[in-house]
Amino acid sequence: MESKFDQHILRENTRSVKWDLVKTLYGADDILPMWVADMDFLVPEEVKKALIKRAAHGVFGYTFTDPALNKLVTSWLDERFQWKVSPASILYSPGVIPTLNMAIQAFTNIGDKILIQTPVYPPFHDSIRNNGREVVENPLILNGSKYEIDFDDMEAKIKEGVKAFVLCNPHNPVGRVWTKEELTKMAELCDQYDVFIISDEIHADIVYSGHHHIPIASLNTKLKNRTITCLSPTKTFNLAGLQVSYAVVEDEGIRKQLEKTFHKNGMHMINTMGITALEAAYQHGHAWLDDLVTYLETNVELVEYSFQNTEIRVIKPEGTYLVWLDFRSLGFTHDELKDWLVKSAKVALNDGITYGKEGEGFMRLNVAAPSSLVTQAVHRIKKALKKLAS
Structure with missing residues (x-):
């Protein structure tokens, strides 16, 4: 059964930092934004x-x-x-x-x-x-x-x-x-x-x-x-x-x-x-929140499952809607990693190095979006991985 969180809400042209600054910050408008920590979901109807x-x-x-x-x-x-x-x-x-x-x-x-x-x-x-x-x-x-x-x-x-x-x-x-x-x-x-x-x-x-x-x-x-x-x-x-x-x-x-x-x-x-x-x-908002957490947990599991048997390690979160991804086994410098994600994978993630030097080689993925968007982001990254291996 389709969840209310599966609905795609168009956020472009709303002055959305997450969606409307993609070209300014990442240099192209075909990048899928999975970065800023807000959600692509409607608020509870009562709100x-x-x-x-x-x-x-x-x-x-x-x-x-x-x-x-x-x-x-x-x-x-x-x-x-x-x-x-x-x-x-x-x-x-x-x-x-x-x-x-x-x-x-x-x-x-x-x-x-x-x-x-x-x-x-x-x-x-x-x-x-x-x-x-x-x-x-x-x-x-x-x-x-x-x-x-x-x-x-x-x-x-x-x-x-x-x-x-x-x-x-x-x-x-x-x-x-x-x-x-x-x-x-x-x-x-x-x-x-x-x-x-x-x-x-x-x-x-x-x-x-x-x-x-x-x-x-x-x-x-x-x-x-x-x-x-x-x-x-x-x-x-x-x-x-x-x-x-x-x-x-x-x-x-x-x-x-x-x-x-x-x-x-x-x-x-x-x-x-x-x-x-x-x-x-x-x-x-109590019931809405309970449904949200269930949905987000499914998205986390989707990411974890999708990156099994790949070079990317998922640090599975116990809370938040943010997934910390370890790309270090790819052997990129951090700048090369950022460039690869934007130019090859066409996905915008939060830059791990901004969280401290311990974040070098890591990126943060926001899964507070319809599962179809999370799936799309993961598939883009996996497709870029296949190109590296070929």
């Missing part, structure tokens, strides 16, 4: 109706958030992750990366060391450097087809004076959903050495069977005093262009300090339509 109703009102002045919205958000966290937080702990922002930047400014000083686990989402690097802080890398270890944390290296780096740790869970791009044991070890190190935690959990809702997302701040009460958790409905419900997110900050003093930094930077208001979409999604 669409709520936005249309709000647009019909015709006045779009300043909008505020209220306790009812906070309660809806905390109910979502309780139902999805069994995480009970006070509605007062919710602080809204235009996005997770703005929150990351504000947290770095609020809780570290220029020159401070901030730890990240590479390869990781490029704005982590940028947010640290652009604010005059020092990037400290705790490289993840690829053990077979699964990434693991090097805890000895993590502790050694922290002991050198790290002031904050930016966690990515579920991890982008390697797809790990960190276990309770792994999160507990990270939390204990941060507690032992007085390290502040900024946790990007924007992909928390997209986790596959056999895995469960655990917010690091939910592990124990001590973490409330040193953790900011960044979340959003944007990845979950394909709302990225509406620029709405929130942070869970359970410690009142930390929350007030972060809020003050947002005001200082003139970033204390969010998009009117983003608020509308968040409300509708969290009220009505």
Whole structure:
């Protein structure tokens, strides 16, 4: 039976970064875009109706958030992750990366060391450097087809004076959903050495069977005093262009300090339509999300199966709709790999080297698209592989 996610939505000529910048960025308009982390799916019908109703009102002045919205958000966290937080702990922002930047400014000083686990989402690097802080890398270890944390290296780096740790869970791009044991070890190190935690959990809702997302701040009460958790409905419900997110900050003093930094930077208001979409999604989106995760998991399995017995290794994600692909056995330099994918395979993927030096020889594939498009992308790559072998 055909799924609602099988529908092809034409996104060209909508100023879509993913689709309308292909020629500008990749030099040709016959490239299949499987890169930017948004989805090629319609939002839930209730979200669409709520936005249309709000647009019909015709006045779009300043909008505020209220306790009812906070309660809806905390109910979502309780139902999805069994995480009970006070509605007062919710602080809204235009996005997770703005929150990351504000947290770095609020809780570290220029020159401070901030730890990240590479390869990781490029704005982590940028947010640290652009604010005059020092990037400290705790490289993840690829053990077979699964990434693991090097805890000895993590502790050694922290002991050198790290002031904050930016966690990515579920991890982008390697797809790990960190276990309770792994999160507990990270939390204990941060507690032992007085390290502040900024946790990007924007992909928390997209986790596959056999895995469960655990917010690091939910592990124990001590973490409330040193953790900011960044979340959003944007990845979950394909709302990225509406620029709405929130942070869970359970410690009142930390929350007030972060809020003050947002005001200082003139970033204390969010998009009117983003608020509308968040409300509708969290009220009505549960069943849609469950169907989405099932569909995405099928797409992941499609990619894994398709690249069996080829030179390309699939790092199967436990969460996110992003698949990390290992092309190193092809023997290309990284620039040659990029050139080959665009010119021979005619597929646009995210460049692995932008996630850190550990990403050399890797690329990130976005499977949040109709299965027919994912199949087309995989077939293009396999066809290019056959040409190499001939």
